Structures are given as structure tokens and as C-alpha cells.
Amino acid sequence: MSKSIRIVRVVSRLTIGGPAFHVVLLTAGLDRSRFDSVLVCGRENPDERSLLDYAVAHGVHPIILPEIVSDFHLGPREVRAVCHLYRLIRRERPAIVETHTAKAGFVGRLAARLARVPVVVHTFHGHILNGYFGSSKTYLLRYMERLLAKTTDAVLAVSECVKRDLVAHGVARPDEIRVVPLGIELEPFLVSHKTRGGFRMELGLDGHERLVGIVGRLAPIKNHQLFLNAAALVRRAEPQARFVVVGDGALRSELETRARELGICDRVFFTGWRRDLPRVYADLDVLVVSSDNEGTPLAAIEAMAAGCPVVATCVGGMPDVVRHGETGMLVSPRSPQELAAGILAVIQDRGLRAGLGEKARPDMQRRFDKRRLIADMERLYTGLLAYKSRGREAR
Numbered sequence: 442m443s444k445s446i447r448i449v450r451v452v453s454r455l456t457i458g459g460p461a462f463h464v465v466l467l468t469a470g471l472d473r474s475r476f477d478s479v480l481v482c483g484r485e486n487p488d489e490r491s492l493l494d495y496a497v498a499h500g501v502h503p504i505i506l507p508e509i510v511s512d513f514h515l516g517p518r519e520v521r522a523v524c525h526l527y528r529l530i531r532r533e534r535p536a537i538v539e540t541h542t543a544k545a546g547f548v549g550r551l552a553a554r555l556a557r558v559p560v561v562v563h564t565f566h567g568h569i570l571n572g573y574f575g576s577s578k579t580y581l582l583r584y585m586e587r588l589l590a591k592t593t594d595a596v597l598a599v600s601e602c603v604k605r606d607l608v609a610h611g612v613a614r615p616d617e618i619r620v621v622p623l624g625i626e627l628e629p630f631l632v633s634h635k636t637r638g639g640f641r642m643e644l645g646l647d648g649h650e651r652l653v654g655i656v657g658r659l660a661p662i663k664n665h666q667l668f669l670n671a672a673a674l675v676r677r678a679e680p681q682a683r684f685v686v687v688g689d690g691a692l693r694s695e696l697e698t699r700a701r702e703l704g705i706c707d708r709v710f711f712t713g714w715r716r717d718l719p720r721v722y723a724d725l726d727v728l729v730v731s732s733d734n735e736g737t738p739l740a741a742i743e744a745m746a747a748g749c750p751v752v753a754t755c756v757g758g759m760p761d762v763v764r765h766g767e768t769g770m771l772v773s774p775r776s777p778q779e780l781a782a783g784i785l786a787v788i789q790d791r792g793l794r795a796g797l798g799e800k801a802r803p804d805m806q807r808r809f810d811k812r813r814l815i816a817d818m819e820r821l822y823t824g825l826l827a828y829k830s831r832g833r834e835a836r
């Protein structure tokens with residue numbers, strides 16, 4: 442029997458979101474007769490929910506390196522992170538090092554090349570190359586990513602839109618970037634209708650109200666202020682509408698204050714993090730994504746798999762997930778009027794709601810199921826190693 446292919450997979454942190462689910466499912470789901478994976482990650486910020494319990498439940502026990510943190514600075518801590526990763530990689534002796542997210546991609550790829558790992562892969566789940574920092578730091582980050590791409594055997598993007606952004610920022614040429622969409626566990630969402638009614642009962646709703654929700658960390662990039670501003674407009678047209686904010690973060694108190702200022706605090710539920718998202722989506726009339734930017738929007742995929750219509754800002758990778766007028770509705774970013782109009786169009790038209798949900802569910806199952814992701818990545822790994830082997834034989 443041939444020796445299994447050893448992979449060290451590095452991600453900045455296991456906070457709730459697409460990258461964390463992605464790396465856990467890959468680590469747990471690869472054919473263990475052919476692949477042997479080790480997952481390495483940093484620690485979450487205090488206001489973030491960790492998915493460590495999710496990883497352990499899937500048989501994945503990550504190695505925690507506290508030096509790998511999400512905020513992007515270049516200093517002694519990053520040097521320590523590279524050194525620790527270098528020693529870990531030398532100990533594990535992988536054939537492949539695979540990195541996810543910006544900080545892990547920086548320290549992980551440097552350590553891998555210093556350790557002379559045969560194959561290095563990096564996945565962009567989004568990027569921080571525009572709109573996150575000042576012009577000088579943004580220029581430096583773009584320059585670093587261009588240099589790192591030259592040392593990377595496979596640069597992956599989770600959507601065509603992310604790929605287009607990377608090309609526009611000069612990270613690599615189009616033929617040097619492969620698109621491998623996100624993969625998640627969709628089964629609980631596909632059968633979420635079996636729990637319908639429970640979440641509304643918990644909120645004290647009688648079933649006649651239209652329930653509009655948003656799911657995700659309470660962070661500036663998600664623009665929950667836009668959601669609340671649109672909610673105030675929706676309430677004027679639909680007094681029976683109710684709104685639910687699922688998630689938590691540093692902005693919670695600020696958002697609760699904003700709901701009071703808008704006069705809708707008695708119509709908005711802040712639930713914090715929930716572990717029963719299929720049950721939540723089953724009772725929403727519409728899920729809203731009000732972000733200023735998105736890589737691959739996990740909440741939208743989950744909701745659509747549950748048959749819940751989505752109204753979202755047309756940013757980042759969102760158009761790669763939601764087909765406007767077919768599987769959801771897209772509106773201009775940062776416009777509460779347009780977002781409110783999109784929400785009202787869905788909650789006031791039962792036929793539209795049903796049609797969007799019916800088309801979205803099979804589309805999500807076909808495109809974002811974890812089995813598709815695992816098959817895609819297994820082919821990628823074996824192809825890259827075969828290519829490297831041929832190169833060595835030719836020398």
C-alpha cells in the first residue's frame with residue numbers, strides 16, 4: 442500500500458465563517474487511506490465565537506499557535522509565528538502545505554518555503570486588498586501578495602469574483618488562479634423545514650408576522666447599520682414585520698442603541714450566536730445580507746439551501762452565489778431604500794418567496810456541497826504532486 446500524502450493546513454483562526462468550516466470539512470473529509478491532514482490555527486479574538494467544538498466533533502484536533510492572529514502587522518510576533526510554523530512543518534514533513542486567509546497565508550507560505558515543502562497551496566476566501574486599510578498599507582499588502590503568489594504552486598479563489606479582484610490587484614494572471622468554490626455541510630439545511638415554527642414560538646410570534654433576519658458576526662464589514670436603517674423603512678410599509686439579528690460581536694451595544702434611535706427596538710430581536718441555524722432559517726421569510734464586501738457568503742448559502750429567500754447587497758462574491766430574480770434578489774450596496782424595497786418585494790409576494798426558495802435549494806446543493814469540495818481538492822493535490830514529480834524526473 443502506498444504511503445498517504447501528508448498535508449499541513451493553516452488558517453488564521455477558527456472563528457465562525459466560511460474559512461473555518463471549509464478547513465475543518467477538508468481535514469475531516471479527505472480519503473484517509475490516501476491523505477493525512479494536520480490543521481494548525483491561531484486563537485480567536487475575545488468577541489468571536491470559536492468553532493473548536495465543531496472541529497473536535499468532526500474528529501479534528503487543531504494545533505493552536507497563538508502567534509497566528511487575525512490583525513495584520515509585520516513585527517516580532519509574525520517572526521515568531523514563522524519560526525514556530527517552520528519547526529512544526531519540519532517535524533511533520535508534509536508533502537503539501539495549504540494556507541487559508543491573509544495572515545495564515547503570509548506566515549504559512551514563508552515557513553513552508555523555508556522548510557522546502559514540495560507543494561504550497563493558498564486559498565483566498567476573500568481579500569483585504571481594498572477598503573480595509575490606508576493607501577500605504579494596502580499598497581504594501583498587494584505587493585506582498587504578488588511576491589507570495591510567485592512562490593505558491595496553486596493560488597485558489599472561492600469564487601470567480603474573488604479571482605477577478607485578485608487579477609485586478611495584480612496578484613497573479615487569470616491563468617494562474619483556479620476557482621474552487623466553498624463546500625459546507627448542507628444536509629441539516631436541506632431538511633430544515635421539519636423544524637418550522639419552533640423559532641417563531643421561541644420569539645413569541647404567532648405566525649402572522651413577516652420575519653426578516655440577518656446572520657453573522659457584528660462587525661463593520663457586515664454593515665448591520667444598513668440592515669437596521671432598511672428595517673425602519675420596511676416597518677412603515679409593513680407594521681407587522683419583525684426583525685432578528687443572529688450573531689454577536691463588538692458592535693452589539695452600538696446596534697442596539699441604533700435600533701432604539703430608529704424607534705424599532707420593540708421590533709428587533711438580538712439573539713446572539715445560535716447553534717440551531719437550520720431552525721432559524723426555516724422560520725425566516727427572508728434573509729438579508731447587507732455587507733459592504735463578501736468573499737463567499739456562508740449565511741446566504743445556508744439560507745438558500747433551507748429554501749429561505751435572500752436579499753443581498755451586490756458586492757464581492759455575492760453575484761456568484763445569488764442569481765438576481767431567480768434564486769434571490771440583489772440590490773445596490775449602502776442604500777437603505779433599495780434594500781428595503783428588495784425586502785418588501787419578497788415579503789409582500791408569497792409566490793415570489795416560494796419561487797426563489799424552490800430554485801435556490803437544488804442550486805446550493807449542486808454547487809456548494811462538501812462532497813464536491815473534497816473531490817475537487819483530492820484531484821488538485823494528486824495533480825500537483827504528479828506535476829512536481831515529473832519535473833524532478835526531467836532534471
